[in-house]
Amino acid sequence: MAGISYFVRGVAGEMKKIINDPNAFVDEALDGILGAHPTMLKAVSADRRAIARADAPIKGHVGIVTGGGSGHLPLFLGYVGVGLCTAVAVGNVFSSPSSEQILAATRAAHGGTGVLYLYGNYGGDVMNFDLAGELAAGEIETDTVVGIDDVASAPPERSSDRRGVAGLFFAYKCAGAAAESGLPLAGVAAAARSAAANTRSMGVGLSPTILPAAGKPTFELGPDEMEIGIGIHGERGIRRGRLESADQIAGDLLEKIAADLRLSRGDAVAVLVNGLGATPLEELYVLYRHVRRTLDGMGVAVRRTYVGEFATSLEMAGASLSVMRLDDDLARLLHAPARSPFFRE
Amino acid sequence: MAGISYFVRGVAGEMKKIINDPNAFVDEALDGILGAHPTMLKAVSADRRAIARADAPIKGHVGIVTGGGSGHLPLFLGYVGVGLCTAVAVGNVFSSPSSEQILAATRAAHGGTGVLYLYGNYGGDVMNFDLAGELAAGEIETDTVVGIDDVASAPPERSSDRRGVAGLFFAYKCAGAAAESGLPLAGVAAAARSAAANTRSMGVGLSPTILPAAGKPTFELGPDEMEIGIGIHGERGIRRGRLESADQIAGDLLEKIAADLRLSRGDAVAVLVNGLGATPLEELYVLYRHVRRTLDGMGVAVRRTYVGEFATSLEMAGASLSVMRLDDDLARLLHAPARSPFFRE
Amino acid sequence: MTGAELRILLDRALDLVGKNEDELRDLDSAIGDGDLGITVSRGAEAARKSIAAMPSASTPSEIIRTLATTIASANPSSFTALVATGLLAASRSVADRESLTAADVLTMAQQAVPAIAKRGKAEVGDKTVLDALVPSVAALEANTSEGALDAMIAAARKGIDDTAGGVSRKGRAAWLGERTIGHPDPGATAYLRFLEALERARSELRA
Amino acid sequence: MTGAELRILLDRALDLVGKNEDELRDLDSAIGDGDLGITVSRGAEAARKSIAAMPSASTPSEIIRTLATTIASANPSSFTALVATGLLAASRSVADRESLTAADVLTMAQQAVPAIAKRGKAEVGDKTVLDALVPSVAALEANTSEGALDAMIAAARKGIDDTAGGVSRKGRAAWLGERTIGHPDPGATAYLRFLEALERARSELRA
Numbered sequence A, B: 001m002a003g004i005s006y007f008v009r010g011v012a013g014e015m016k017k018i019i020n021d022p023n024a025f026v027d028e029a030l031d032g033i034l035g036a037h038p039t040m041l042k043a044v045s046a047d048r049r050a051i052a053r054a055d056a057p058i059k060g061h062v063g064i065v066t067g068g069g070s071g072h073l074p075l076f077l078g079y080v081g082v083g084l085c086t087a088v089a090v091g092n093v094f095s096s097p098s099s100e101q102i103l104a105a106t107r108a109a110h111g112g113t114g115v116l117y118l119y120g121n122y123g124g125d126v127m128n129f130d131l132a133g134e135l136a137a138g139e140i141e142t143d144t145v146v147g148i149d150d151v152a153s154a155p156p157e158r159s160s161d162r163r164g165v166a167g168l169f170f171a172y173k174c175a176g177a178a179a180e181s182g183l184p185l186a187g188v189a190a191a192a193r194s195a196a197a198n199t200r201s202m203g204v205g206l207s208p209t210i211l212p213a214a215g216k217p218t219f220e221l222g223p224d225e226m227e228i229g230i231g232i233h234g235e236r237g238i239r240r241g242r243l244e245s246a247d248q249i250a251g252d253l254l255e256k257i258a259a260d261l262r263l264s265r266g267d268a269v270a271v272l273v274n275g276l277g278a279t280p281l282e283e284l285y286v287l288y289r290h291v292r293r294t295l296d297g298m299g300v301a302v303r304r305t306y307v308g309e310f311a312t313s314l315e316m317a318g319a320s321l322s323v324m325r326l327d328d329d330l331a332r333l334l335h336a337p338a339r340s341p342f343f344r345e
Numbered sequence C, D: 001m002t003g004a005e006l007r008i009l010l011d012r013a014l015d016l017v018g019k020n021e022d023e024l025r026d027l028d029s030a031i032g033d034g035d036l037g038i039t040v041s042r043g044a045e046a047a048r049k050s051i052a053a054m055p056s057a058s059t060p061s062e063i064i065r066t067l068a069t070t071i072a073s074a075n076p077s078s079f080t081a082l083v084a085t086g087l088l089a090a091s092r093s094v095a096d097r098e099s100l101t102a103a104d105v106l107t108m109a110q111q112a113v114p115a116i117a118k119r120g121k122a123e124v125g126d127k128t129v130l131d132a133l134v135p136s137v138a139a140l141e142a143n144t145s146e147g148a149l150d151a152m153i154a155a156a157r158k159g160i161d162d163t164a165g166g167v168s169r170k171g172r173a174a175w176l177g178e179r180t181i182g183h184p185d186p187g188a189t190a191y192l193r194f195l196e197a198l199e200r201a202r203s204e205l206r207a
């Protein structure tokens, strides 16, 4: 059975946004967030683009700084909190933050024992984080781990070129728990690295998204097409095909991920089914259902399940699957308490 | 400044769903949910359409049963948990559950001290809950409170005809806390009634939604139009107008709500900005920003803030605002702990 | 009419009424959510099965009760809650009867109507199933003899036609307000089709 | 060239380069996210302000450092990180100079190039700003006399033209793969426009 694509007269090709000045979109959203959660978050730069948990820096604890473009909530800002990241630098929609903003976040996160940079592998972000790290050098020790979970973005032999998508959540959760437990920078970085190394993701896009300031879609898709392996900015995936059924999509994504992770009978995993924006929660659970059945059939134990929006692409329709293979350490770190305005464990 | 409507070539009027057989959509989503959260939820009828928190019934505690059509997650099932509802009856998309399913939920929720029916004011739901209550009569004492928070759905003099929308969340939270504290049925019903009486909501729709089984949009909107006062099934609102800016929309919604609630300087409130499905979280915070500023200016204290998806309409684009006026009791109940797979306080 | 006779009649009438699925879907699509066709066809199908599975000694009251609960569950909706409510009231009113007389049928109808009106908090003129039901029961009151069913059908049809030009005031259709003008009420039509199915089933069985 | 002279030159060149906003937006729209026009125009505008606000005794190194940090912050992106990286390296290489000689300018360029390549992990041929930068600096090495800037411009333009037919291998454009064939690199074009702006500013100031 194929998936279903409906044609709607009267809504032809429109995408409507509830915004004011498109150029003020990010700053107004941040203003709303800071106003809504004053006990949990605070701005730590004059332009309010560097934001830290309210009690940062935590003396003696390693700081974790993340960042990236806007339009992906709860990524990245949503993972600043207790047991998660310490601070974030917020870029414009789908654009890197500046090295200055990252530096401000770094200073706010530094509790005396260094800072881990933990973010997704995108050119602009990498360059600006690297530059910030150089600017901080001497003052603050930094290390860097980038999320490279998107199996569709490069073949295994070039896995370090892969992009970071929703699976970054697992790295945040594990590194955040490690930092909260008081581990030194090397230990926090090792937790992040282990989480990242054991995580794979892949997504499918059903509709594009529009950048508020640019006003044009990030890509175009035929009326009954989907993009398999799409990135969270609408990056091209592995192939474009006819929209398939939920079970086929779930099966395709899991197959790629399981092969890349070399999942085998007896493994334990955490599963994250992530919505890219417009796709209803009900559909995410329909996907999860097939993923779960398939893993059960493979003899892979699902120890933790997350279903919802963890890394979005504005109003894009679609979903992604992330799987992290668990060892005892990762299982313990994943289970640790965490609390931000957007996530609670 | 007006809001922005973008025209996208190549996505003309399509709406794509990640599903299998449209007629199996609800049961497959439930299967996914039950599989994902076995420690928190359990099916309590053979058709698995009646679902209760895993530890139900709670001996000596009043049960709270809710229910309604599917397609609104986290409403209704998402509010079954500790400090929330005890059980739910799940209908087809946008359709009432049956009286049998409600009866099964009622029996599963009954801890010996009766059951409160708490749901939104929709004809089919009211008839089926009433019928279920009659079927349970003699066996289980029931009382009923319906959510009627949507100010756009009827004028103040016919407020009991109003529909229940996202503001139902406040009633769940307060009644759930009351039940968890061991209050008798009359006390739990009083908490629900007080929450409902002090809550008003209003929404704006930017795009329609498509029922998986029907395959046609619930309504049609022009390319730069919005429906002000829309219901969560796409019910017509107060007026249809040009898409406005976020600040204008927020101002309009708040004005109606504040007038109907007779909010005045010195009042304390909880605010909920709810996304209807496709609208990004960033946009919800842009709305919240203006609501918050306006309330601050009115001298109304915002004691609690909720921003996110609490009551959706599949993939509809749009948002709603709900405000509950707080007294000491409601503030305390709202603050109490709660835990479900979809909500944690 | 004995339980056995009632079962045969209902089985045939339910089979016939299910064939109106497309019409009812279209009527409900126009001013509702389009599910009434499925509600009626699935409900009828499920009811035939449940009734067939009942012990052969079941009383008319038991059969009608099974009809009620099965329809209520097959594809739940507003209409099924109303139908179940009416049928349960009807079933209760003849609980002690082994066999139904014409007077019993009238009693059943007279019990069902106010139960349905109360359940729906509706009145005649709200453009609901009541606008076919109420005049048809009035016709039955006036004439419990042979031609009663034809009179009921005529009255129901007239009730539907008379209200089609008005505004729906209850249920999902009420959300559309003025846009319902000119559309006949789907639930009332479903009731009319059931009366027609009964009439045809009766003729067939007699022949 | 003293700090005071450098400020005047940069002020005019930055003013001129900002006028390429539309062209750069279109180029970046074709194979990127379309923000390069704004990045360059806002960056240039902000840099003019910051430099104007500096003490009059500022050294060339300080001025170039301010240029770097201002551009990095005005509208952050990949390109600004690269530009800032190159300018910071250049600034450091002349930290002790009160005034710049032609040899100093060459040193600055020679320091900037590897810093940028390292930052971007890119090579010549990846169809990035390096494909204009590297040949233009080679032209400067070959000729630090009067006509150097013209030679740099010609080399940069040739580098862009020579790579337009290839595939973008770095940054956002690389996501589009084959679809980038035929499109000149936006960042390289921005660099070319800056060289042209410098050349025009210099002629104007001489006249």
Ligand SMILES: Nc1ncnc2c1ncn2[C@@H]1O[C@H](COP(=O)(O)OP(=O)(O)O)[C@@H](O)[C@H]1O
Residues within 6 Å of the ligand: B095, B096, B123, B124, C028, C032, C033, C034, C035, C036, C039, C076, C077, C078, C079, C080, C082, C119, C120, C121, C122, C127, C128, C129, C130, C170, C171, C172, C173, C185, C186, C187, C188
């Ligand atoms: N409150 C009411 N009172 C009486 N009849 C009603 C009421 N609400 C709906 N109906 C009847 O039910 C029919 C619609 O049934 P159905 O399709 O099951 O509704 P829904 O799909 O909205 O639950 C209407 O045409 C009308 O005859």
Ligand SMILES: Nc1ncnc2c1ncn2[C@@H]1O[C@H](COP(=O)(O)OP(=O)(O)O)[C@@H](O)[C@H]1O
Residues within 6 Å of the ligand: A095, A096, A123, A124, D028, D032, D033, D034, D035, D036, D039, D076, D077, D078, D079, D080, D082, D119, D120, D121, D122, D127, D128, D129, D130, D170, D171, D172, D173, D185, D186, D187, D188
């Ligand atoms: N890794 C890289 N190495 C060298 N140059 C790069 C790299 N990535 C991008 N660029 C240059 O930056 C230009 C795009 O700049 P910009 O629009 O700021 O990028 P983005 O919007 O993707 O952050 C490209 O045309 C290219 O010249």
Ligand SMILES: [Mg+2]
Residues within 6 Å of the ligand: A094, A095, A096, D033, D035, D077, D078
């Ligand atoms: Mg950019």
Ligand SMILES: [Mg+2]
Residues within 6 Å of the ligand: B094, B095, B096, C033, C035, C077, C078
């Ligand atoms: Mg229905």
Ligand SMILES: [Mg+2]
Residues within 6 Å of the ligand: C028, C032, C033, C034, C035, C036, C077
């Ligand atoms: Mg219907």
Ligand SMILES: [Mg+2]
Residues within 6 Å of the ligand: D028, D032, D033, D034, D035, D036, D077, D172
């Ligand atoms: Mg760009």
